[in-house]
Amino acid sequence: MRCTDLTRRNGWLYPETVEVLRRGAWKNILSFKEGTETELDQLESILQSGQRIHALFIELPSNIKLSSPNLHRIRALADEYNFIVACDDTVVGYINIDALPYVDLMMSSLTKAFSGNSNVTGGSLVINPNSRHMERIQAALFGNYENTYFPLDLDTILHNCQDIAWRVIKCNQNTFPLINLFAKPPSIALVNHPSIGPTAHLYKSLIRKEGGYGNVLSVIFHNPSSAEHFYNVLDICKGSSFGTNFTLAIPYIQLANYWNRDKVPKYGAPQHIIRISVGLEDSVELVQTSAE
Structure with missing residues (x-):
């Protein structure tokens, strides 16, 4: 899927997430600041015109406005136009919501509520086993994976959670x-x-x-x-x-x-x-x- 080397971020993403995307392999990054239905209309029009995207990055809910994008509609667009949906659910976490069925990749900080004690850092990636992109995502992850997590940090986060x-x-x-x-x-x-x-x-x-x-x-x-x-x-x-x-x-x-x-x-x-x-x-x- 390389009609264009493009990724899109939806909603008011955490600034560090945006910086990581800009420093990545993406040729272009397009931004929607609000994640509203109007902006999803714009995205759909772009896709209908023939332009393609590799991935859509969202927060659910967003960190600072606490708003939620229409994930059901995003999933439908992703299925039709074959792009990856990557979602960060850190603000509320998996205890509160179940968004995995609607995304291909779930990202979450383990530093926040998962730990709670603010004495250890970490992060997690969960691939939707039903994603059509699962094998491609796994290959990319395992191709760059390094086990650098400090054992005592693992013990701490296991205890805290x-x-x-x-x-x-x-x-x-x-x-x-x-x-x-x-x-x-x-x-x-x-x-x-x-x-x-x-x-x-x-x-x-x-x-x-x-x-x-x-x-x-x-x-x-x-x-x-x-x-x-x-x-x-x-x-x-x-x-x-x-x-x-x-x-x-x-x-x-x-x-x-x-x-x-x-x-x-x-x-x-x-x-x-x-x-x-x-x-x-x-x-x-x-x-x-x-x-x-």
Whole structure:
């Protein structure tokens, strides 16, 4: 499948993912910043015109806006036009959603909720055994594979992940009181979370029977100075990760998109957006801390 050497990324991808794609073997990278139905219409028109893509990279949900692309429609397009769908589900993880039937390759960080303790790093790739591209993907992976994982890191991550299901469900539950809290103040313009907003139904279509909506949300204040004050007085840990057993907050754009911070507000990610990853603490205490 080499009509054109092209890959496409869909939605507001994590900047490091974009950089990896740019440094890869792809000849061209086309970008959709929103992952909306309108942009999927554009993609379909491109494919109908005869142009081909090798792969579509998506996040589900996206990290920072927490929106979800229409994975059912993407799967149908991939089947018709024979391209690989690579999905990153790190923000909510496999405990909450089952997206593997609709993708060819699932990528997930083991550093986040899988570990929870923030004391080890790792990542995983899962190939859909029913993918028509399985043998090609396996050949590419095994052709470049090196076993460099430190044995003690393996022991640590194995120990940390034993109670992942309980931790994820607990963090899911702890998140909703904060969403309700942030929905009330007039100083807050928007709260982003997979359970709310125009793409909530797309996320819900992939949710597991015992799954939930994840523990990551983002908050946008009307006034940047209000966001700065809130962040400064918020008495929780501040750090760049998420999915930890303890609650974390970060002014996301200032870290992840610092060099493009003037360009991203038009995509719904202003410089003063604050990302919060909810942990295992008592939910009443979390609400009190956030409201003070």
